[in-house]
Amino acid sequence: MFRSTIALLHLAPEPGEIERNLHALDITVRAAARQGAALAVSPELALSGYGFRDRIGTAWIERDQAVLLRRVSGLAREAGIFLALGLPLAEGGALYNGLIVFAPDGSEIGRHRKINVLRVGCESWSMPGDLPTVLPVEGVGRVGLFICADMYSERLVAETAGLGCDLLLSSAAWAPGEHGPNGEWERASQATGRPVLVCNRTGCDTLDFTGACSIAAVDGVLANTHASPEAATVLVDWQPATRRLDNWRLAAGRV
Numbered sequence: 001m002f003r004s005t006i007a008l009l010h011l012a013p014e015p016g017e018i019e020r021n022l023h024a025l026d027i028t029v030r031a032a033a034r035q036g037a038a039l040a041v042s043p044e045l046a047l048s049g050y051g052f053r054d055r056i057g058t059a060w061i062e063r064d065q066a067v068l069l070r071r072v073s074g075l076a077r078e079a080g081i082f083l084a085l086g087l088p089l090a091e092g093g094a095l096y097n098g099l100i101v102f103a104p105d106g107s108e109i110g111r112h113r114k115i116n117v118l119r120v121g122c123e124s125w126s127m128p129g130d131l132p133t134v135l136p137v138e139g140v141g142r143v144g145l146f147i148c149a150d151m152y153s154e155r156l157v158a159e160t161a162g163l164g165c166d167l168l169l170s171s172a173a174w175a176p177g178e179h180g181p182n183g184e185w186e187r188a189s190q191a192t193g194r195p196v197l198v199c200n201r202t203g204c205d206t207l208d209f210t211g212a213c214s215i216a217a218v219d220g221v222l223a224n225t226h227a228s229p230e231a232a233t234v235l236v237d238w239q240p241a242t243r244r245l246d247n248w249r250l251a252a253g254r255v
Helices: 018-034 059-079 148-152 154-162 184-192
Strands: 004-010 037-041 082-091 094-102 108-113 133-137 141-147 167-171 196-199 214-218 221-226 232-239 244-250
Touching: 004 018, 004 196, 018 037, 018 059, 018 232, 059 082, 059 094, 082 108, 082 167, 094 141, 108 133, 108 141, 141 148, 141 154, 148 154, 148 167, 148 184, 154 167, 154 184, 167 184, 184 196, 184 214, 184 221, 214 244, 221 232, 221 244
Parallel strands: 004 037, 037 082, 141 167, 167 196
Antiparallel strands: 004 232, 082 094, 094 108, 133 141, 196 214, 214 221, 232 244
């Protein structure tokens, strides 16, 4: 039976260190492709780090966007892989917390703008998006896209599933603790009848993410989790015909 391998890039992006984060992304995306991944998914704001604003401001987002997108597009093309990248976006004079999906030929096939943004603190630079996003990804199926707290909203989960999707996929920077994940991913899988994959992150930023989990949730329970103080890549096999996730494992080699 046909299956695709999905890579969750459980990285440790550093706030404001764009070049360093791009380098880490480059290494891990190419390594994931060599190990057979068809789709690689980054954490939320993997390009910039979560607390970038207090380090480097926001003027760079619009100024450097075209060049940075060309570089990421080139990475997807050279690795021959679908790539879902979390990054700040400048559109029409507004800034968004975004997730862009690139195809193996380097073309952009779609983007999601985070809807449930925090209006204070590290995300106050970002305007909220207003539409659910479902994209067809060859070899994977119809994928519903979320960014972190988007999956907190039962309404948004239902609206996304209502567009017709095979898999719910979230890029996240969601640290454990008082305001950490508390059953949202399991609930989304139970409510929609679709598996949920979340690519979270590690490292220290404005929060301590070293205990944060990347997960697979199926039928209302956490089927697999990964947390580590070091960056890692998690591989999981996806069977589009049966909507089944299996063979959760860590990629070989050092990230």
